[in-house]
Amino acid sequence: MRVKDSLADLRDSYLSPSFSLSYKNPLHIVRGKGQYLYDFEGIKYLDxxxxxxxxGHSHPKVIKAANTQFKLLNTNTRYLDETILNYARSLTKKLPKGLNKFFFTNSGSESNDLALRLARKYTNSLETIVLEGAYHGHLISLIEISPYKYNGPGGDGPPDHVHPVPMPDPFRGKYRGPDSGPLYFEELNNILKKLKSDQKNIASFISESVMGCGGQIFPPGDFLKASYDAIRFEGGLCIADEVQIGFGRLGKCFWGFDLQDLRPDIVTLGKSIGNGHPLSVVVTTSDIAEKFHNGMEYFNSFGGNPVSCAIGHAVLKIIDEExxxxxxxxxxxxxxxxxxxxxxxxxxxxxxxxxxxxxxxxxxxxxxxxxxxxxxxxxxxxxxxxxxxxxxxxxxxxxxxxxxxxxxxxxxxxxxxxxxxxxxxxxx
Ligand SMILES: Cc1ncc(COP(=O)(O)O)c(C=O)c1O
Incomplete structure (x- = not known):
C-alpha cells in the first residue's frame, strides 16, 4: 500500500470525521519553502x-526567532519580559492612534470571542450585528455570530441577540452595483431602529472590511463607514476582524479597515500574524480595556508567551524588510x-x-x-x-x-x- 493511502486510512481511524481534506485525490505535503509546497514524491506545487x-513557508528568520527564544526561555505573561513589550510597541506603530491596549491569544477564534466579551462588558448588552456570509471562528460564541456556519450544513440558525445584515455583495447581493452601499446601510440602520423600539441597546457590529469566507467580497463604499458612525451613535462598538486581510495583504494599506477609512474600537488579528505559529491578538482602546478590568484576571496559558511574541515580531520585521x-x-x-x-x-x-x-x-x-x-x-x-x-x-x-x-x-x-x-x- 502506498504511504499516502495508508495515511488516509489512519486519518479515518484516529481523526474525528468532522475534519475535511482538500481535493478529490488528497495531497501528502511534506515540505514548504516560500510560496511552494512539495509532496512526498518531491512534486512542487505553487501555493x-x-x-x-x-x-512564506519555512522563512529562515521566523525559524531562527522561534529557535533562539525557545532555547532561552518560554514562560507566560505573569513575568516581566521584554519580548512581549517590544512586540506590542512595534505593533502599535502599525495601528491608528488610540488602539494601544493588547491582549494576546492563540487563535482568531479566541480573539473574536474576547472581542465580544469586551464589547458586551462595555455596553452591558449582547446584541450583535453581523454580515450574512461572515465567518468569525469555531467557538460556540462565534458559530452564533457566523452566518457562514449557522446557515450552513449542521447549523442551527442565529440566537435572538444576533442580527444579520444582507451580505454587501455589489456583484450578486440583494442590492447591486457600486452605488448600493446606502441600501445595505439602510438594512443595518433598520436593525438599530428595531433594537431601539424594543428598548435594547447595541453591543457591537463585527465585520471584516473585505469578506473572506463570504467569497472575497469588497463591500460597496458608503456602507461600512456609515454603519460605523450609526453604531457608535447608538453607543455600540465596532469590531474589525482582520484575521484574513491584515498585515499588508491588500497592498494599498496595511489593514483592511484602512481600505474603507474606518476607525474600529476593537481589532482582532490572527492567521498571518505568526506565519503558521498559533498566535493571535486583540487590540483596543485604553477606555475599553479599563472597563473590562473589573477584577477578573485575564490569564491565558499560552497567549503572549515569549516564543510566540518573538515569532510575531520577526514576521512584522520581515514584512517591512522585504x-x-x-x-x-x-x-x-x-x-x-x-x-x-x-x-x-x-x-x-x-x-x-x-x-x-x-x-x-x-x-x-x-x-x-x-x-x-x-x-x-x-x-x-x-x-x-x-x-x-x-x-x-x-x-x-x-x-x-x-x-x-x-x-x-x-x-x-x-x-x-x-x-x-x-x-x-x-x-x-
Ligand atoms: C475572518 C476570520 N475570522 C476568524 C477566524 C478564526 O480563526 P482561527 O481559525 O484561527 O480560530 C477565521 C478563520 O478562518 C477567519 O477567516
Missing part, C-alpha cells in the same frame, strides 16, 4: 491559497489585470475582484447569467491542482475561486497561474 504563511505590502500591490495589481483579460475571454468568469494578493474569481453559469456555478469552480480548482497550483473555493455557493498566496508570490508565479487557468478554461 496560491495559504494566507497564513504570510512571509517590502511585502508594496510587492503585494504590484504583483497583485498585475495579476488582477491578467485575470480581467481572461474574464473578457470566458463567459464562465462573472467577476474578478481584488486588492493586492486577496483576489476572488466568481464563476457563473455563462454569459448574462448571475447563476453561480460551484460545480465549474470546483472542477477548475481540481484541474489547477493537477497542474500543480493550489487554490480553493468559497462563498455561500462555493463558486468563488480564492487567491491569497504567501506574500512572496511573484510575477512569474502570477503568469504561471493565469496561463494555466487559461488552458483549463479553454478546454471546459
Amino acid at each position: 496560491g491559497i495559504n494566507n497564513i504563511q504570510h512571509v 517590502e511585502l505590502q508594496q510587492k503585494a500591490m504590484k504583483v497583485g495589481g498585475r495579476l488582477i489585470e491578467m485575470l480581467n483579460e481572461l474574464k473578457s475571454k470566458y463567459d464562465l468568469i462573472g467577476d474578478v475582484r481584488g486588492e493586492g494578493l486577496f483576489i476572488g474569481i466568481e464563476i457563473i453559469k455563462g454569459k448574462n447569467s448571475l447563476t453561480p456555478s460551484g460545480l465549474a469552480a470546483r472542477h477548475i480548482v481540481e484541474q489547477m491542482k493537477e497542474n500543480r497550483i493550489l487554490l480553493s473555493t468559497d462563498g455561500p455557493d462555493h463558486n468563488v475561486i480564492k487567491i491569497k498566496p504567501p506574500m512572496v508570490f511573484n510575477d512569474e508565479d502570477a503568469l504561471f497561474l493565469v496561463e494555466t487557468l487559461d488552458k483549463i478554461l479553454l478546454k471546459y
Whole structure:
C-alpha cells in the first residue's frame, strides 16, 4: 500500500470525521519553502491559497526567532519580559492612534470571542450585528455570530441577540452595483431602529472590511463607514476582524479597515500574524480595556508567551524588510489585470475582484447569467491542482475561486497561474 493511502486510512481511524481534506485525490505535503509546497514524491506545487504563511513557508528568520527564544526561555505573561513589550510597541506603530491596549491569544477564534466579551462588558448588552456570509471562528460564541456556519450544513440558525445584515455583495447581493452601499446601510440602520423600539441597546457590529469566507467580497463604499458612525451613535462598538486581510495583504494599506477609512474600537488579528505559529491578538482602546478590568484576571496559558511574541515580531520585521505590502500591490495589481483579460475571454468568469494578493474569481453559469456555478469552480480548482497550483473555493455557493498566496508570490508565479487557468478554461 502506498504511504499516502495508508495515511488516509489512519486519518479515518484516529481523526474525528468532522475534519475535511482538500481535493478529490488528497495531497501528502511534506515540505514548504516560500510560496511552494512539495509532496512526498518531491512534486512542487505553487501555493496560491495559504494566507497564513504570510512571509512564506519555512522563512529562515521566523525559524531562527522561534529557535533562539525557545532555547532561552518560554514562560507566560505573569513575568516581566521584554519580548512581549517590544512586540506590542512595534505593533502599535502599525495601528491608528488610540488602539494601544493588547491582549494576546492563540487563535482568531479566541480573539473574536474576547472581542465580544469586551464589547458586551462595555455596553452591558449582547446584541450583535453581523454580515450574512461572515465567518468569525469555531467557538460556540462565534458559530452564533457566523452566518457562514449557522446557515450552513449542521447549523442551527442565529440566537435572538444576533442580527444579520444582507451580505454587501455589489456583484450578486440583494442590492447591486457600486452605488448600493446606502441600501445595505439602510438594512443595518433598520436593525438599530428595531433594537431601539424594543428598548435594547447595541453591543457591537463585527465585520471584516473585505469578506473572506463570504467569497472575497469588497463591500460597496458608503456602507461600512456609515454603519460605523450609526453604531457608535447608538453607543455600540465596532469590531474589525482582520484575521484574513491584515498585515499588508491588500497592498494599498496595511489593514483592511484602512481600505474603507474606518476607525474600529476593537481589532482582532490572527492567521498571518505568526506565519503558521498559533498566535493571535486583540487590540483596543485604553477606555475599553479599563472597563473590562473589573477584577477578573485575564490569564491565558499560552497567549503572549515569549516564543510566540518573538515569532510575531520577526514576521512584522520581515514584512517591512522585504517590502511585502508594496510587492503585494504590484504583483497583485498585475495579476488582477491578467485575470480581467481572461474574464473578457470566458463567459464562465462573472467577476474578478481584488486588492493586492486577496483576489476572488466568481464563476457563473455563462454569459448574462448571475447563476453561480460551484460545480465549474470546483472542477477548475481540481484541474489547477493537477497542474500543480493550489487554490480553493468559497462563498455561500462555493463558486468563488480564492487567491491569497504567501506574500512572496511573484510575477512569474502570477503568469504561471493565469496561463494555466487559461488552458483549463479553454478546454471546459
Ligand atoms: C475572518 C476570520 N475570522 C476568524 C477566524 C478564526 O480563526 P482561527 O481559525 O484561527 O480560530 C477565521 C478563520 O478562518 C477567519 O477567516
